Amino acid sequence: MVERIIGIDPGSRITGYGLIDVDRGQLHFVACGVVKTTPKYPFPNRLNEIFEGINEVVQLHDPGVAAVEDVFMSTNARSALKLGHARGAAVVAVMQNGLAVHDYSPRAVKQAVAGYGQADKVQVQHMVRVLLGLSGAPSSDAADALAVAICHANQFTI
Amino acid sequence: MVERIIGIDPGSRITGYGLIDVDRGQLHFVACGVVKTTPKYPFPNRLNEIFEGINEVVQLHDPGVAAVEDVFMSTNARSALKLGHARGAAVVAVMQNGLAVHDYSPRAVKQAVAGYGQADKVQVQHMVRVLLGLSGAPSSDAADALAVAICHANQFTI
Numbered sequence: 550m551v552e553r554i555i556g557i558d559p560g561s562r563i564t565g566y567g568l569i570d571v572d573r574g575q576l577h578f579v580a581c582g583v584v585k586t587t588p589k590y591p592f593p594n595r596l597n598e599i600f601e602g603i604n605e606v607v608q609l610h611d612p613g614v615a616a617v618e619d620v621f622m623s624t625n626a627r628s629a630l631k632l633g634h635a636r637g638a639a640v641v642a643v644m645q646n647g648l649a650v651h652d653y654s655p656r657a658v659k660q661a662v663a664g665y666g667q668a669d670k671v672q673v674q675h676m677v678r679v680l681l682g683l684s685g686a687p688s689s690d691a692a693d694a695l696a697v698a699i700c701h702a703n704q705f706t707i
Numbered sequence: 708m709v710e711r712i713i714g715i716d717p718g719s720r721i722t723g724y725g726l727i728d729v730d731r732g733q734l735h736f737v738a739c740g741v742v743k744t745t746p747k748y749p750f751p752n753r754l755n756e757i758f759e760g761i762n763e764v765v766q767l768h769d770p771g772v773a774a775v776e777d778v779f780m781s782t783n784a785r786s787a788l789k790l791g792h793a794r795g796a797a798v799v800a801v802m803q804n805g806l807a808v809h810d811y812s813p814r815a816v817k818q819a820v821a822g823y824g825q826a827d828k829v830q831v832q833h834m835v836r837v838l839l840g841l842s843g844a845p846s847s848d849a850a851d852a853l854a855v856a857i858c859h860a861n862q863f864t865i
Binding site: 594597627 | 749778783784787790792800802803810
């Protein structure tokens with residue numbers, strides 16, 4: 550049985566997404582990309598762009614489950630609030646398509662792809678490329694999203 | 708011309724909503740209530756309950772514009788993050804119905820209904836009841852949402 554997973558790395562400016570298929574423990578790349586919000590738009594409109602972008606990707610690729618990266622717990626309440634909005638919009642978009650949502654901490658995601666909870670962005674990009682056998686490295690935000698999807702896949706295959 | 712405003716006071720447990728009609732500067736009560744999330748549900752499901760609850764209210768009463776209370780800027784990043792999620796879900800629900808969203812700070816809302824930016828919840832409840840000529844006071848969360856709607860109405864009528 551093939552399971553298709555969408556991984557999402559939410560952000561108020563750029564939300565990364567990545568889809569993989571898991572077939573008897575083997576990971577296969579499906580698609581990845583980013584939803585960019587329009588900086589000059591009011592914040593509610595940008596949240597709507599996240600909702601619609603993720604909704605479109607889900608409807609196009611029809612994943613069976615979603616894995617969303619937890620927001621890094623900064624000590625800055627203002628940025629946490631902003632990220633919370635973005636993450637809420639992305640989560641609601643996948644839930645509205647009937648998908649279950651699993652949360653993974655940034656540390657768990659890095660551990661899953663690089664074997665090290667403090668791995669940096671370049672390491673994550675590199676390992677995602679290796680694990681999925683990609684000819685080029687995806688953008689940092691798309692790689693993070695693929696890493697979340699891989700992290701979810703690992704829960705069931707190791 | 709009558710304009711119907713929905714005011715929303717978002718929260719991860721209870722989201723208040725209130726609708727008023729503005730007819731040549733006169734405010735008329737339409738409806739108010741709360742969307743309660745199920746405490747035992749995972750957080751993504753609770754966000755979806757907020758989205759669906761607000762979506763239902765908007766489709767039922769068909770307001771022309773939305774006013775949403777800004778989240779109070781606590782110094783606690785964790786609670787700001789949670790509130791951000793709830794607010795994001797509510798904002799996306801109204802935007803998906805084609806409504807423009809206006810943000811008002813708690814201070815502006817209290818100033819609008821009670822003439823005093825530090826007014827307490829009981830004062831807000833009382834003034835909302837007086838301003839809308841209600842026979843009883845709405846619950847605190849619904850009163851806050853009506854106060855946000857009144858705050859928006861005041862931008863154009865005074």
